[in-house]
Amino acid sequence: MNLESKQTADKIKRLISIESLLGLPPSKNQYSYQIHCPLGYHQDKTPSFTIYPGDGRWWCYGSCHTGGDVINLYQELYRLPDNTAAVKEMADKYLIADRGMVNLSERLNQLQAAYLPPVENRPVNHDIYHALQGFCGGVDAESRAYLHERGLTDETIAKFGIFSISDYKKAKKFIIDTFGEERYKESGLYTNRFIFIKNKIIIPIIEEGKIVNLRGRYLWNGSPEVANKNVDVKYKTLKRVPIKGKLFNGDMLDSLQFGDRVYLCEGELDAMAACQNGLKAVAFCGVSNGTKEAMERLVDFDLVIAYDNDPAGKESAQEASKMFYRLTKRLAPTVELPENVKDVADYYKLKNKF
Numbered sequence: 001m002n003l004e005s006k007q008t009a010d011k012i013k014r015l016i017s018i019e020s021l022l023g024l025p026p027s028k029n030q031y032s033y034q035i036h037c038p039l040g041y042h043q044d045k046t047p048s049f050t051i052y053p054g055d056g057r058w059w060c061y062g063s064c065h066t067g068g069d070v071i072n073l074y075q076e077l078y079r080l081p082d083n084t085a086a087v088k089e090m091a092d093k094y095l096i097a098d099r100g101m102v103n104l105s106e107r108l109n110q111l112q113a114a115y116l117p118p119v120e121n122r123p124v125n126h127d128i129y130h131a132l133q134g135f136c137g138g139v140d141a142e143s144r145a146y147l148h149e150r151g152l153t154d155e156t157i158a159k160f161g162i163f164s165i166s167d168y169k170k171a172k173k174f175i176i177d178t179f180g181e182e183r184y185k186e187s188g189l190y191t192n193r194f195i196f197i198k199n200k201i202i203i204p205i206i207e208e209g210k211i212v213n214l215r216g217r218y219l220w221n222g223s224p225e226v227a228n229k230n231v232d233v234k235y236k237t238l239k240r241v242p243i244k245g246k247l248f249n250g251d252m253l254d255s256l257q258f259g260d261r262v263y264l265c266e267g268e269l270d271a272m273a274a275c276q277n278g279l280k281a282v283a284f285c286g287v288s289n290g291t292k293e294a295m296e297r298l299v300d301f302d303l304v305i306a307y308d309n310d311p312a313g314k315e316s317a318q319e320a321s322k323m324f325y326r327l328t329k330r331l332a333p334t335v336e337l338p339e340n341v342k343d344v345a346d347y348y349k350l351k352n353k354f
Contacts, residue, residue, distance in 0.1 A: 036049065
């Protein structure tokens with residue numbers, strides 16, 4: 001940022017508070033207070049977005065886990081690539097040339113029109129995801145061995161378009177060289193670094209035949225087990241990319257009739273294993289994305305819930321069953337797996353049948 005831009009940024013921070021940008025009344029608490037996160041990246045059951053009026057700072061303690069000043073907030077709200085773009089746009093909207101005064105009517109119009117543009121309305125970079133899939137060219141030997149160990153056949157792996165990012169540096173370079181750095185950063189593949197470094201098995205989430213999101217399964221040095229539970233996670237989903245209401249294998253529902261049986265599995269690999277064995281199966285894109293909007297897509301079917309056979313899985317299955325009942329007033333039974341079976345994929349691996 002050059003000197004002129006820095007001076008403009010300083011002026012914006014002096015004249016526009018976080019509260020005014022969000023359309024909130026000034027707070028009497030000058031230290032801090034919390035509101036529901038306005039960024040639209042996650043659902044807030046309890047307020048997680050903290051505003052520090054005295055410092056002109058904010059921080060989301062929810063899954064965003066990010067923060068900054070009013071310019072950073074504007075950048076996040078409008079999904080801009082960097083601070084420089086945010087400063088330029090804010091100056092054009094809110095500052096009267098040569099006077100450094102806030103154009104209040106303009107600002108209020110903008111706030112009314114754009115208060116928290118939801119991530120669901122953000123354009124999806126289908127072309128980038130399909131290009132990355134083509135560049136990677138299927139799964140590598142290490143990923144294939146793991147997927148075979150989970151009971152998936154080569155036909156199933158190909159059917160669902162699974163691929164591996166064997167060299168994330170080459171994959172990143174390909175995306176930047178092909179689409180430019182700005183689109184790379186907008187695609188969700190970038191946080192503060194490339195998102196899929198250790199989560200190399202990539203499962204496409206497809207809606208209407210297009211890849212709308214990617215889920216990366218942890219596989220590092222041949223191990224599918226998360227090494228550092230404070231840093232690594234088993235599955236990663238693209239950041240700031242629409243996921244609300246999405247289902248893995250959701251397109252399959254279009255081929256079904258009202259009342260057909262559908263299995264809701266806890267994970268994508270389980271859903272693939274179920275489909276491989278003749279069932280009609282879908283999965284939420286992570287249990288945390290088991291939203292009302294996603295469940296509403298299943299209300300026309302005879303739903304059976306087949307989650308993992310551990311305490312967390314059983315609890316999540318009951319929650320999903322309750323959500324389905326609230327929407328339909330019908331019960332969705334849960335599958336009882338044998339004690340020696342951890343999940344649906346494991347069940348079929350042991351040559352069992354529902």
